[in-house]
Amino acid sequence: MGWYIGRRLLQMVPVFFGATLLIYALVFLLPGDPILALFGERPASPAAVAELRERYNLDEPFIVQYLLFIKGIFTLDFGESFSGRPVIEQLAEAFPVTIKLALIALAIEAVFGIAFGFLAGLRRGGLFDSTVLFLSLVVIGIPVFVLGFTAQYLFGVKWGVVDPTVGGDPTFAELLLPGAVLGALSFAYVLRLTRNSVAEALSADHVRTATAKGLGRPRVVTVHVLRNSLIPVVTFLGADLGALMGGALVTEGIFNVPGVGRLLYQAVIRSEGPTVVSVVTVLVLVYLLANLVVDLLYAVLDPRIRYV
Amino acid sequence: MSSFEKDDEQSGSRRVGLVSRGPVITRRAGLAGLLGAAAVTTLAACGGSEEEGSGGTEGGGSGGDVIANGTEPQNPLVPTSTNEVGGGRLLDSLWAGLVYYQADGSPQNDVAESIESADAQNYTITIKPDQTFSDGTPVTAQSFVDAWNYGALGTNAQLSSYFFEPIQGFEDVQAEPPVAQTMSGLQVVDDTTFTVALTQPESDFPLRLGYSAFYPLPASAFDDMAAFGESPIGNGPYKLAAPDAWQHNVRIDFVPNETYTGPRQAQNDSLAFVFYETYDAAYADLQSGNLDVIDNIPPSALATFQDDLGERAVNQPAAVFQSFTIPQNLPHFSGEEGKLRRQAISHAIDRAQVCETVFQDTRTPAKDFTSPVIDGYSETVPGSEVLAYDPEEAKRLWAEADAISPYTGTFTIAYNSDGGHQEWVDATAAYIRQTLGIQAEGAPYPTFAALRTDVTNRTITGAFRTGWQADYPGLYNFLAPIYATGAGSNDGDYSNPEFDALLNQAAAQTDAAASNELLQQAQTILFEDLPAIPLWYSNVTGGSSEAASDVQFGWNSVPLYYQITKS
Numbered sequence: 075m076g077w078y079i080g081r082r083l084l085q086m087v088p089v090f091f092g093a094t095l096l097i098y099a100l101v102f103l104l105p106g107d108p109i110l111a112l113f114g115e116r117p118a119s120p121a122a123v124a125e126l127r128e129r130y131n132l133d134e135p136f137i138v139q140y141l142l143f144i145k146g147i148f149t150l151d152f153g154e155s156f157s158g159r160p161v162i163e164q165l166a167e168a169f170p171v172t173i174k175l176a177l178i179a180l181a182i183e184a185v186f187g188i189a190f191g192f193l194a195g196l197r198r199g200g201l202f203d204s205t206v207l208f209l210s211l212v213v214i215g216i217p218v219f220v221l222g223f224t225a226q227y228l229f230g231v232k233w234g235v236v237d238p239t240v241g242g243d244p245t246f247a248e249l250l251l252p253g254a255v256l257g258a259l260s261f262a263y264v265l266r267l268t269r270n271s272v273a274e275a276l277s278a279d280h281v282r283t284a285t286a287k288g289l290g291r292p293r294v295v296t297v298h299v300l301r302n303s304l305i306p307v308v309t310f311l312g313a314d315l316g317a318l319m320g321g322a323l324v325t326e327g328i329f330n331v332p333g334v335g336r337l338l339y340q341a342v343i344r345s346e347g348p349t350v351v352s353v354v355t356v357l358v359l360v361y362l363l364a365n366l367v368v369d370l371l372y373a374v375l376d377p378r379i380r381y382v
Numbered sequence: 383m384s385s386f387e388k389d390d391e392q393s394g395s396r397r398v399g400l401v402s403r404g405p406v407i408t409r410r411a412g413l414a415g416l417l418g419a420a421a422v423t424t425l426a427a428c429g430g431s432e433e434e435g436s437g438g439t440e441g442g443g444s445g446g447d448v449i450a451n452g453t454e455p456q457n458p459l460v461p462t463s464t465n466e467v468g469g470g471r472l473l474d475s476l477w478a479g480l481v482y483y484q485a486d487g488s489p490q491n492d493v494a495e496s497i498e499s500a501d502a503q504n505y506t507i508t509i510k511p512d513q514t515f516s517d518g519t520p521v522t523a524q525s526f527v528d529a530w531n532y533g534a535l536g537t538n539a540q541l542s543s544y545f546f547e548p549i550q551g552f553e554d555v556q557a558e559p560p561v562a563q564t565m566s567g568l569q570v571v572d573d574t575t576f577t578v579a580l581t582q583p584e585s586d587f588p589l590r591l592g593y594s595a596f597y598p599l600p601a602s603a604f605d606d607m608a609a610f611g612e613s614p615i616g617n618g619p620y621k622l623a624a625p626d627a628w629q630h631n632v633r634i635d636f637v638p639n640e641t642y643t644g645p646r647q648a649q650n651d652s653l654a655f656v657f658y659e660t661y662d663a664a665y666a667d668l669q670s671g672n673l674d675v676i677d678n679i680p681p682s683a684l685a686t687f688q689d690d691l692g693e694r695a696v697n698q699p700a701a702v703f704q705s706f707t708i709p710q711n712l713p714h715f716s717g718e719e720g721k722l723r724r725q726a727i728s729h730a731i732d733r734a735q736v737c738e739t740v741f742q743d744t745r746t747p748a749k750d751f752t753s754p755v756i757d758g759y760s761e762t763v764p765g766s767e768v769l770a771y772d773p774e775e776a777k778r779l780w781a782e783a784d785a786i787s788p789y790t791g792t793f794t795i796a797y798n799s800d801g802g803h804q805e806w807v808d809a810t811a812a813y814i815r816q817t818l819g820i821q822a823e824g825a826p827y828p829t830f831a832a833l834r835t836d837v838t839n840r841t842i843t844g845a846f847r848t849g850w851q852a853d854y855p856g857l858y859n860f861l862a863p864i865y866a867t868g869a870g871s872n873d874g875d876y877s878n879p880e881f882d883a884l885l886n887q888a889a890a891q892t893d894a895a896a897s898n899e900l901l902q903q904a905q906t907i908l909f910e911d912l913p914a915i916p917l918w919y920s921n922v923t924g925g926s927s928e929a930a931s932d933v934q935f936g937w938n939s940v941p942l943y944y945q946i947t948k949s
Binding site: 104105106107108110111112113114116117118119120121122124125126129156157158159164167168223226227230231234237238239241242243326327328329330332336337339343344345 | 455456457458465466536537538539540541543544556557558560608611629630631632633656657658659660662663664666667669670672682800827828829830831832833834835838863870871
């Protein structure tokens with residue numbers, strides 16, 4: 075087990091370098107001069123432009139810029155954005171908010187997705203099953219911004235149940251609505267995955283055996299059916315955590331959540347290489363770690379799987 | 383700089399339209415020395431009474447806690463390094479300059495006692511005694527001179543350094559490396575007096591002094607400018623509620639500054655700016671009463687906001703001029719042929735129709751090259767008939783040009799597609815196509831930076847969208863920086879000696895009316911040459927909550943926050 079984890083962690087090293095190099099190159103290739111853009115349409119003073127280029131290493135060739143950035147990372151110096159603020163400070167502000175939001179979304183989609191999917195799977199073809207399947211299809215069909223604006227308008231503006239926007243230092247309750255919107259699409263997927271998986275497991279040999287042994291139905295469906303059906307669902311949820319964090323851009327915009335999406339979007343617009351690469355690198359690491367956790371969870375769900 | 387032409391800005395980011403709050407006063411060439419009539423200017427307009435526009439209460443009325451929308455400042459809160467509206471609105475509340483602008487754009491003295499000049503070139507500025515920063519240290523002549531020198535020094539890389547270009551010695555501090563640390567044109571006489579020597583007459587120099595680049599700095603700022611930019615100390619109507627009141631990307635909280643004795647007394651108990659990424663979110667907050675004033679309506683609500691807000695809706699022309707520039711070196715667009723083609727294109731566009739259908743009447747069709755909110759504006763400048771929609775005349779002029787040299791190729795209008803410009807560019811190109819029977823289309827650039835790079839390097843191969851948001855309310859500010867020969871923002875490389883001469887004469891006038899008269903004559907030349915095709919003025923669209931009252935928008939489309947009260 076320890077060896078396995080160690081090996082997986084080592085594998086992240088090349089991924090880290092590859093991802094940072096690739097993203098740095100992409101930002102570098104963005105059209106336009108970010109320093110000139112700082113001055114807008116007004117004349118840029120040559121002295122100021124030269125000074126700023128030097129300050130952000132933009133006068134160096136690409137590979138030198140990249141190596142300087144990597145060198146900084148090893149001393150925990152992620153560079154500065156054009157506003158003069160250390161990138162690491164901005165990461166420290168934005169990530170906790172987005173992690174909170176993503177976890178809430180994940181919890182909502184996991185709890186409701188699995189519960190509804192489980193019930194639908196048990197009564198395949200029934201009224202509940204058909205209704206839930208239809209509704210989940212509707213959710214999948216609606217773009218997230220439509221869902222977000224509608225929810226914001228109804229709950230926030232029209233009925234006044236919650237504040238339409240979130241703002242800084244959000245509490246759990248404040249993030250409930252954005253979390254539900256963010257998790258809605260995955261909720262539908264989780265529901266359908268669970269439902270199919272459960273329906274399939276119901277006719278599996280080990281389930282029939284368990285029933286034949288005389289186990290009560292509650293024990294059969296929870297331990298023998300549900301636990302076995304969860305493997306594809308857990309895989310999906312693990313991969314989804316990364317997607318939720320990186321994909322929170324639209325939801326964060328609608329509900330004015332000062333998270334990673336906003337940070338990344340503004341950094342891309344301003345061609346701030348160090349900020350973009352730092353944010354994406356952390357997202358890549360989160361994704362890799364989430365996948366590792368998923369793989370380890372397989373062993374918990376299915377005793378036949380062992381890691382050596 | 384984010385200038386935002388605010389409508390562009392869909393995310394609090396720099397979605398700059400082409401318009402930005404930024405350095406402005408440049409006339410590298412063209413405005414050669416001139417010795418205007420040597421009259422004494424005492425900027426009578428600036429001698430305003432102290433209590434005007436204020437209830438007279440010292441530091442803070444009982445007007446409640448006002449919440450306004452804002453965007454995360456893109457730069458530290460240092461006056462000379464801020465050139466975008468997100469930081470600018472904060473600076474204007476935290477600082478008091480020598481003059482300030484009333485809602486109609488007319489200047490009034492704030493910290494200045496008097497600004498005098500005999501020749502529009504050498505100014506003696508006297509400030510009121512006993513002014514202090516919010517930390518109790520005195521505001522002296524030195525505070526201004528040091529701040530301006532800091533802003534001008536090339537190695538400090540301040541985004542607004544160009545504001546100091548007219549001052550003598552600017553070239554020395556901008557040299558690489560600088561050959562001087564301070565500008566020779568600034569001299570401190572005593573605690574309350576300093577002199578400014580310009581390189582040439584600039585009659586509207588006093589008018590510019592209300593812009594944030596000219597704010598003073600306390601001595602403590604120079605010890606650690608980075609720390610100061612995080613937690614600034616000004617001399618204006620407000621101060622930070624706490625040293626760490628700026629919560630990045632979230633909000634910033636101000637309380638009235640009780641040491642401020644000037645005319646812009648805060649009428650509310652506190653003022654907070656909540657930073658939004660989108661105006662949609664801000665508008666939802668306004669509707670639910672969580673926000674008291676919004677200074678831009680999102681596109682999604684433009685069709686409904688006047689009904690939603692009723693009398694609380696604001697939709698009025700602003701000091702933002704929109705156009706597209708046709709470079710002088712574009713084939714078929716120079717000389718006599720070029721004049722005809724430019725006029726034909728201008729006649730081919732139905733501006734009123736585009737304003738109505740594309741912008742839901744949140745633009746006002748242009749009648750000149752400036753803005754209706756500027757003193758001296760006229761709807762009937764001779765030559766402005768060229769802006770009328772007249773397809774027949776357009777066809778006739780185009781045919782006349784074709785007789786000189788037949789037109790080939792596609793007429794393109796470049797724009798940045800991250801700023802919501804596609805609709806109007808497409809509509810405008812369609813008018814040109816249909817009226818003149820030529821190929822015309824939009825040429826999208828992915829980002830503002832990409833467009834600017836091609837424009838700055840003169841590698842652009844067609845017309846391109848341009849806009850201008852004034853930094854100070856003067857006609858001259860709309861003309862000289864863009865159309866004077868060699869001016870810093872003259873992206874089309876327009877040059878007309880007659881036009882330059884009129885600008886120079888206007889700059890040397892000490893009487894505002896006489897100066898404006900000359901500038902209108904200069905505009906007549908522009909209507910003839912059409913270096914850019916005027917399109918429309920952006921309106922300021924905004925509104926306020928039911929709880930807020932005394933909401934008034936300033937000439938620069940930013941609400942006068944200090945006046946707002948809340949029940």
